Amino acid sequence: MFDSIAVATTDAFLEADVKLLAKNLELPFYSLKGQIKFVSDYEYLLLKTEEGISIAKTGKGAPKPVFVDFTSGAVDHRRRFGGGKGQDIAKAVGLNKASNLSVLDATAGLGRDAFVLACLGCTVSLCERVSFVRVMLQDGLYRGSFHHEVAEIVERMTLLDTDIRGIENQSFDVVYLDPMYPHMEKSSAAAKKEMAFFRDLVGQDVDADELLPFAMQLAEYRVVVKRPKGAPFLNNTEPTYQLEGKSGRFDVYVLKSLDLLP
Incomplete structure (x- = not known):
C-alpha cells in the first residue's frame, strides 16, 4: 500500500532518528540530498524536521507539506x-x-x-x-x-x-x-x-x-x-x-x- 512513500529529513542532525523511525514504520529511508521537487524515486515523503513530522508530495509544483497542526x-x-x-x-x-x-x-x-x-x-x-x-x-x-x-x-x-x-x-x-x-x-x-x-x-x-x-x-x-x-x-x-x-x-x-x- 505504501510503496510510494519513504521517510526522510532535510536536517542532517536528525538523520539517525529518522532512520530509526523508518525502521519502526517498516518504510524505506530516503537520503534527501537536494530539494523535494527533484525527488523522483518516491511520490511522497514522511518528512521529519525541526518543525515536526509532515507528509510532503515530491516533484515539481508540489504543494507545501501537510502537518497535524492544532495551533494555526x-x-x-x-x-x-x-x-x-x-x-x-x-x-x-x-x-x-x-x-x-x-x-x-x-x-x-x-x-x-x-x-x-x-x-x-x-x-x-x-x-x-x-x-x-x-x-x-x-x-x-x-x-x-x-x-x-x-x-x-x-x-x-x-x-x-x-x-x-x-x-x-x-x-x-x-x-x-x-x-x-x-x-x-x-x-x-x-x-x-x-x-x-x-x-x-x-x-x-x-x-x-x-x-x-x-x-x-x-x-x-x-x-x-x-x-x-x-x-x-x-x-x-x-x-x-x-x-x-x-x-x-x-x-x-x-x-x-x-x-x-x-
Missing part, C-alpha cells in the same frame, strides 16, 4: 469561530444534551474532529491504524502540548496504541466513526490537498462496515457515523436519526438516552 490555520480558526455546541458534530455527539462526554474517535486521521470535540469539553480517545498517520498525530499532539492556548485542550486527547478491534475492558459514552470513502466533496483547497494525500496513500476503508459492530459494543449511549451525501448506511444499518449538513451527514445510532448520564 483552519483548525485554529474553527476552534475560535466554529460555532461551539451549535455545530452539527456537537449535536450529533449529544453535547446539546450532556457535557464532559467521553468519546472514542476510532478513525482519527489528522485529528481534526477529535480536536473540535476536545475544544467543546469532551475527553477524546483516538485510534489511527495507519502507522505513518499515527506518527503524525503523535507529533501534532506533542507540539500542541506546548502551545499556551491549545495545551489544555490537547490534554483531553489521548492517542491509543491500538485500533478499535484491540480495545478491551473499556467503554465510552460515544463512539465516533468517519471512515474514508471514495467521494469528492466541496471543501477548501487545503482540505482537498490533504484528502488527496490520504486517498493516494491510504485509499478507502474497504472494511468500514466491520467497524460499526465494534463501535456498538464499546459505546454506552450512541454511535455517530460521519458520511458524505449519498453514501450508504454503514454496514447497511439504518440509524436512529440523521443530521444533514451542506456536504455530508451524521448518522446517529442511539443505544441509551443521554438523559440517563449520572
Whole structure:
C-alpha cells in the first residue's frame, strides 16, 4: 500500500532518528540530498524536521507539506469561530444534551474532529491504524502540548496504541466513526490537498462496515457515523436519526438516552 512513500529529513542532525523511525514504520529511508521537487524515486515523503513530522508530495509544483497542526490555520480558526455546541458534530455527539462526554474517535486521521470535540469539553480517545498517520498525530499532539492556548485542550486527547478491534475492558459514552470513502466533496483547497494525500496513500476503508459492530459494543449511549451525501448506511444499518449538513451527514445510532448520564 505504501510503496510510494519513504521517510526522510532535510536536517542532517536528525538523520539517525529518522532512520530509526523508518525502521519502526517498516518504510524505506530516503537520503534527501537536494530539494523535494527533484525527488523522483518516491511520490511522497514522511518528512521529519525541526518543525515536526509532515507528509510532503515530491516533484515539481508540489504543494507545501501537510502537518497535524492544532495551533494555526483552519483548525485554529474553527476552534475560535466554529460555532461551539451549535455545530452539527456537537449535536450529533449529544453535547446539546450532556457535557464532559467521553468519546472514542476510532478513525482519527489528522485529528481534526477529535480536536473540535476536545475544544467543546469532551475527553477524546483516538485510534489511527495507519502507522505513518499515527506518527503524525503523535507529533501534532506533542507540539500542541506546548502551545499556551491549545495545551489544555490537547490534554483531553489521548492517542491509543491500538485500533478499535484491540480495545478491551473499556467503554465510552460515544463512539465516533468517519471512515474514508471514495467521494469528492466541496471543501477548501487545503482540505482537498490533504484528502488527496490520504486517498493516494491510504485509499478507502474497504472494511468500514466491520467497524460499526465494534463501535456498538464499546459505546454506552450512541454511535455517530460521519458520511458524505449519498453514501450508504454503514454496514447497511439504518440509524436512529440523521443530521444533514451542506456536504455530508451524521448518522446517529442511539443505544441509551443521554438523559440517563449520572
